[in-house]
Amino acid sequence: MSNDRILTSRSVPGEPGITARPIAVRFGTGEIAYSYIDDVLLTTTVDKILAYAKRNEKAFRPSKVLDGIVTETRKSISHEPFKAYGKIVIDLLHQNFETICWSLDVAQFEISKIECQMTFHRDGEYFKIHKDNRGLVTRSRCLSYVYYFHDEPKRYSGGELYLYRDDPESNKLDKTSRLEMIPKRNRIVFFRSNVYHEVAKVECPTTGLSGARGTIAGWIRTYDFNVIEAMSGLPAQRFRRSA
Ligand SMILES: O=C(O)CCC(=O)C(=O)O
Numbered sequence: 345m346s347n348d349r350i351l352t353s354r355s356v357p358g359e360p361g362i363t364a365r366p367i368a369v370r371f372g373t374g375e376i377a378y379s380y381i382d383d384v385l386l387t388t389t390v391d392k393i394l395a396y397a398k399r400n401e402k403a404f405r406p407s408k409v410l411d412g413i414v415t416e417t418r419k420s421i422s423h424e425p426f427k428a429y430g431k432i433v434i435d436l437l438h439q440n441f442e443t444i445c446w447s448l449d450v451a452q453f454e455i456s457k458i459e460c461q462m463t464f465h466r467d468g469e470y471f472k473i474h475k476d477n478r479g480l481v482t483r484s485r486c487l488s489y490v491y492y493f494h495d496e497p498k499r500y501s502g503g504e505l506y507l508y509r510d511d512p513e514s515n516k517l518d519k520t521s522r523l524e525m526i527p528k529r530n531r532i533v534f535f536r537s538n539v540y541h542e543v544a545k546v547e548c549p550t551t552g553l554s555g556a557r558g559t560i561a562g563w564i565r566t567y568d569f570n571v572i573e574a575m576s577g578l579p580a581q582r583f584r585r586s587a
């Protein structure tokens with residue numbers, strides 16, 4: 345695709361869990377682009393994250409949307425805020441922030457906060473089409489990231505991440521514009537939080553977290569009202585600086 349970009353990712357000094365893989369790639373055009381970096385953590389770190397999740401399976405709860413648990417919209421289990429190993433991913437995002445912004449044609453902005461949650465989609469689970477920044481409390485999310493991990497060999501099928509554009513004329517979701525990303529172990533994907541996206545239903549023959557579709561996902565937020573308004577198309581005045 346002519347619009348694809350090859351980017352250079354940086355390792356994080358003093359963080360042995362992160363590899364210095366040199367390539368990130370972008371797919372798609374305009375606003376429904378996503379970019380990714382493959383093989384981003386050491387394989388031993390991926391194994392440790394999986395082992396951590398399985399050891400802490402009891403800490404996972406049904407995933408929520410803004411209105412709480414709404415299983416017609418979102419079905420999965422999450423662990424939030426996710427501290428263990430979250431720091432590695434957050435360091436990685438800080439270190440590669442310039443590259444990530446460039447890959448998505450977003451001007452660099454002042455980061456207020458990076459959120460982080462660990463989620464598993466098991467057999468039959470999904471997340472229907474949504475944007476990550478439509479609520480008052482989520483409006484300051486600018487960029488979304490998703491790090492993928494799962495047992496090897498991969499046991500599940502489905503679970504694709506689909507991105508959709510807004511039709512510029514009607515400002516409504518254009519379902520015909522679907523861009524597909526098939527989750528790959530040890531890949532981190534980035535997209536703008538104002539892009540419609542969905543997680544297709546997962547099919548997985550195993551139970552529990554074994555073989556399921558694991559992610560560490562979250563959002564890079566800003567304080568900057570101008571950026572919030574430009575990215576979300578919604579008024580930002582009601583945010584305090586801490587939001
Ligand atoms: O798991 C994914 O691929 C996307 C997750 C997502 O859309 C979210 O957590 O808001």
Ligand SMILES: [Fe+2]
Pocket residue numbers: 474475476488541
């Ligand atoms: Fe999302």
